[in-house]
Amino acid sequence: MSQSPRPPLMSLDEALTTLLAHISPLAGTESVATLDADGRILAQDVVSSLQVPAFDNASMDGYAVRSADVQQAGVALKVTQRIPAGHFGQPLAPGQAARIFTGAPVPSGADAIVMQEQTEPAEQTDQVRFVAAAQPGQWIRRSGEDVRQGDTVLKRGQKLGPAELGLAASLGLAHLQVMSRPKVALFSTGDELVMPGDVAPADMPPGAIYNSNRFFLRALLHRLGCEVSDLGIVPDRREATVAALKTAADHHDLIVTSGGVSVGEEDHVKPAVQSLGALSLWQIAMKPGKPFAYGHVRRETATGLAHFVGLPGNPVSSFMTFLLLVKPLILALQGAEQRAPVRMSLPAHFELPKADKRREFLRVRRNASGGLDLFPNQSSGVLTSVVWGDGVVDNPAGQTIAHGDLVSFWPFAEWLS
Structure with a gap:
């Protein structure tokens, strides 16, 4: 009796769409110090309660003037005050100039800053001479030109980096509400695997290899903000694989395995997952990375399901399927915006x-x-x-x-x- 033909492999694009359709953002959020929020995913919009800058200020060291008083080079004005950053000056009368420094509030009456490089000492010690005409508004940072009160400056789902943290700090935010980190269980399968440090290269038994996947997968998961539980190497036995999946499902949002998802007699991950839950994806039309699996595992001591991802054992296949499929999954768990790779x-x-x-x-x-x-x-x-x-x-x-x-x-x- 002939076997029915195997269905065609799912395309990568279809697989990613199918996978993401199963993912909803995790419910948990937490408040973290803005200083410690680098790399986290914002859980709610940040709306500014103030203007940035809060007041018109000088963007150069120089002199605050009325531009009508400096319409041509060679004009000399009396310097009546000195305004450093952090101090407000007095109103500026016609015919006067104020020595001003970067970031200092522009005094009332002034509408231009002449940079220090365009001035020179005048004959009278209390005056300054301008070697260029002043244009209204020059070298003045206007109140609200960066952020206006009521603006949404950071959006839910945005990944926080150094620039975002600086912007949040400029609004006076010492803490930010972020998505909880996904809890991920990681283990490899294979009797051939050995951990570096356990056996010296010269003493490696025949057929043994070092477990390289464990190292780059942990690093990739940490870069995506996950809390990783490393469950080590699971022997190539079905009962051991089932036990590892049960333990991982009860305490984690996602299980990531490496190896054991192909079709060999020693590949136990697929039947183990099916016995505890279900597989929604298996085998993708991509090279490298065909033996990729996605599904879920039922929890025994907690409610709900744990997502499951089975990565190929070959290291390049594992690396590429992680970038192409697992990274979008983890971002979706955190409610993060999805961006296609730059091509x-x-x-x-x-x-x-x-x-x-x-x-x-x-x-x-x-x-x-x-x-x-x-x-x-x-x-x-x-x-x-x-x-x-x-x-x-x-x-x-x-x-x-x-x-x-x-x-x-x-x-x-x-x-x-």
Whole structure:
């Protein structure tokens, strides 16, 4: 009896859409000090209760004047006051100038600042001479030109970086309401895996390899603001995999595994997840990264479900599926805005004469001529291709590449920021 044909693999775009349709932002939020909020996701809009700047102020060291008094070079005015930052001066009368410093409030009556470099000493010691005419409004920062009262300056879902924290501080906000960090359980499967430090390279048993995936996956999860529980290496036995999934589901929002999601007899993750929940995605039409799985695991001692992601065991496959699928999932859990990676159209300084039936992500590096060089070994197990490269070419299925063709380049720096 012949087997029914396997359904076609799901495209990457369809897989991402399907995956995100299962994700709702986590409910928890917390208040954190603005000084400690770098990298967090804002949980509510920030609306300004004040003007920034709060008052008209000088953007240069110099002299505050009435522009009508300095309509041409050579005019000398009496300096009647000195206004440092943090102090308000007296109203400026016609024919007077005020020595003023950057950030100081512009005195009433003045409508221009003449920078110090455009002045010189006058014959009388209490005067200053201007070597250029003054234009109304020059070198004055107006109240509210940065932020007006009532403006929404930061939006819910925005990732907070140094500039955002500085803006929040300029509004007097010592604390910000942010999304709670996703709790993620991470483990690898495979009897062949060994942790660095446990066994010296010279003493590695036949068939053993060091667990590299654990290191870059933890780093990627931390960069996305997750609280990570590292559950280590789980043996290639179904009962051990089931036990690890049960423990992880009860205390975490997301379970991320590496390895064991292919179709071999020692790949136990898929049936283990199906016994405890369900799989919604399995196998994607991409290279590297075909054996990707997404689903959920029921909690036994708590309500609800834990999301599950099964990444391939080959390191490049695991790395690429994380960037393309897991990163958007984690951002969605935090209610963060989703931004597609920046793409650049650059010439290929290599050839790809044989097309693949799957969408390929080729590890490349920009060269001094403005083109892209291809790493010679594109195997999914060659992690040096990711270290050597500074991005990937997103090559459609069935597409060959000739030297000089414009290709779609996705830089790693954008993904890893």
